[in-house]
Amino acid sequence: MNAISALVHTDPGRAETAAVFGHELFRHREGLTHRQHCELTYQRMRLLNERLPAASALLEKPRTLLTALETAAVVSPSLFLAMTIHYCLSANAVAEFGRGRADLAPYVAELDSMASIGTLVVTEIGHGNSHLAIRTQARLDRETGEFVLHTPDPDARKFMSNNGLPGVPKIGVVYARLLDGDTDHGIFPFVLRLRGPDGTPPGIRIDALPETTDLPLDYAVVEFTHARIPRHSLLHDSAVLDADGVLTDPLGPQLRLKRSLTVRENAWLASAAALASVARAAAGLALRHAGVRISRSRFSAERPVLGFRPQQQALFGALAETYALTCLVNRAKQAWTEPGGDDPLWTPGAALGRTLGLAKAAATATAGRVTTTCAVRSGAHGMFAVNRLAGYRGLAHMLNPAAGDGRLIELDAGRALAEGEHYTPPSVARPAGFEPADPATVRALAAWRERRLHEQLTGDLALARRRGQDLFHQWDNRLPLACRLAEAHIRRLELDCFAAAVEAVPDRRARAALEPLLAWHALARVEADLAWYVAEGVVTAEQAAALPTGFHRLCEELLPVLPELAGALELPGAVLDSPIAGTGYGEVYRELP
Known part of the structure; x- marks a missing residue:
């Protein structure tokens, strides 16, 4: 590497990481339908997952992860976007806000193996990128210990997450307002299964958005209708949810939102x-x-x-x-x-x-x-x-x-x-x-x-x-x-x-x-x-x-x-x-x- 190349490319392991993209699967394809393009993106992700460390390990090797994402962007921008959501947002949220929790191990294992693809579900269709206005509700049911995830009106439907392709299992990190009775504890992330091989769980509806030629991916609108999710779905971070269902959060609602968005x-x-x-x-x-x-x-x-x-x-x-x-x-x-x-x-x-x-x-x-x-x-x-x-x-x-x-x-x-x-x-x-x-x-x-x-x-x-x-x-x-x-x-x-x-x-x-x-x-x-x-x-x-x-x-x-x-x-x-x-x-x- 000459001196100018060294100024541009600062990762000493770049060549080795970039080499995993040499497979035939990464060559340009002509004549694909929108669905085929989305399917190819996830096929490419799974091939890379066989050649790179798993998500939980790759998050501990940020240089390698960044180099892989940079290379993915020039090979296939859609691949880069799906990988970034999976690694940097979904798997990272589980790792960061659920650190040390054994009850999250099944989610981590699925994300590591890509048996399920990770997605992030934050933005709501009626409020653009104003995350202060998130209205999706996660109401604590004190009797069962579960949370009830609900979209209160059409404007609160989740917008633009890549969950629209049938047959591709997805684990989502969903941002919702945690409610306990009349108490609003602010915005927390929840990890849950959004789509399995055979469809969506009860109370979850996913509608594919129109196709886009700019950056094709299976974008969708997600709506919840009193969907019951387990207690361990809450990525509570430094907050504590005790056995009686009482939540204690040292940050409070305003700082909690800021913390929840640090991913x-x-x-x-x-x-x-x-x-x-x-x-x-x-x-x-x-x-x-x-x-x-x-x-x-x-x-x-x-x-x-x-x-x-x-x-x-x-x-x-x-x-x-x-x-x-x-x-x-x-x-x-x-x-x-x-x-x-x-x-x-x-x-x-x-x-x-x-x-x-x-x-x-x-x-x-x-x-x-x-x-x-x-x-x-x-x-x-x-x-x-x-x-x-x-x-x-x-x-x-x-x-x-x-x-x-x-x-x-x-x-x-x-x-x-x-x-x-x-x-x-x-x-x-x-x-x-x-x-x-x-x-x-x-x-x-x-x-x-x-x-x-x-x-x-x-x-x-x-x-x-x-x-x-x-x-x-x-x-x-x-x-x-x-x-x-x-x-x-x-x-x-x-x-x-x-x-x-x-x-x-x-x-x-x-x-x-x-x-x-x-x-x-x-x-x-x-x-x-x-x-x-x-x-x-x-x-x-x-x-x-x-x-x-x-x-x-x-x-x-x-x-x-x-x-x-x-x-x-x-x-x-x-x-x-x-x-x-x-x-x-x-x-x-x-x-x-």
Whole structure:
């Protein structure tokens, strides 16, 4: 592995883990029905389960799990989603909230063997991703010790979990409001069988949702009608349900919900890692194709489309965003798998949880832009499923609302940053300007933007309070500003991670190849917020006008090192089977079944 590859791929066991995807079953299939596609996804999962550690063991090996999920995403986005739900959400919830409980061993065994697939059942159809409004009831029956799971109205039906395929047994972790008489103990997860080989248990109804071409899976609506579930279904965590049916919870309802949703952090990191992985695959495919797809203009002889400046600027920009996102995600993976250090943003705790959520939100936005750019710049070839770019765009779309909507994550983070929860804004003086060729000056601009947005948000909130506005109105008009602060925060961290990773490359030649890519990303961050910087007076009109010249210069610097930068992405073999990955793509289409 060369120095640039080592910057991109930080898991030393990556090759061994990725090799398990070499089976014929992972090759692209044409002409499948929606049901066949869903069945293939679960067949692939079970094959991987034979070649990888079981779920309970894999959760103890987060590096291996993340590498498997990253590879799954580029091979089959639907496979990645089903695996993430099974491992990071369902099995993880049982492990985390049922730790040390022998009565849960049958569920663990079924999830480990994949005799049943794990699902997560949280969102309700009438309330979007507002988990504060969960209305599904789990009422304690004191006489039997059971819980009675019930959907009180149609809007409370559970939405979008992958439980719709008949014949595939599913164990679900269902989030419901625990009620004991008139006492509401808050939201708890419950583990129960949702579907067996022959159907659903009494009181459970599952209706398949319409098909989707973006990310096919057996999505469904789940409804409970006084379904009786055993006492041990409650994943009570630190709460205690005594023999008389009395629940004592040291957290209380509000903190219990927050605790119950912490399993999302695993999925946030997995999603960010997967999105960085598909961005790399998309950039690698598009650059390969652009290097062999021939075109001409009125002013030149035939040449590859990558020989034209507009194509270079689009794809080099996608490549720079991909590297920056990869460095951010690699730092997050390190913080998750190798905890240590004294920076709260990168050590276990509430601040790291916030960072992981924002990394996921940023990754969905970046991967959405990168995969769309790469698909569009690949012409009509980008629309065919066999070339994978359409599937990667679908993954970016689907992962925005999955496990917590990206915008809601930003809103919550913006509120926490404004209130100083495990956070201090950057201590930086007003920049005197910036030098387009020096990313360090752009990093200073990014830190200044974060500080100024924090000052503006906290100042506006203080003014609203002085005017006597209630809490809703204090925040409502300032939510867009809160989102901008949260985005500025994670994009500043991303730029810092990219710069730190490049500075740490020991090989001088490799570092020199990476530096123009870092400079490109730095300029692009200024360009994205150019109006704000000019209004603040830290970027002059002359500097703004010079940005296009800076990108032209960087194109010339990147062209000679592009093979090394693109080659370091190291696309899996299944992706290299895509027609546009090779030179004779016209002939490859003829050979497709």
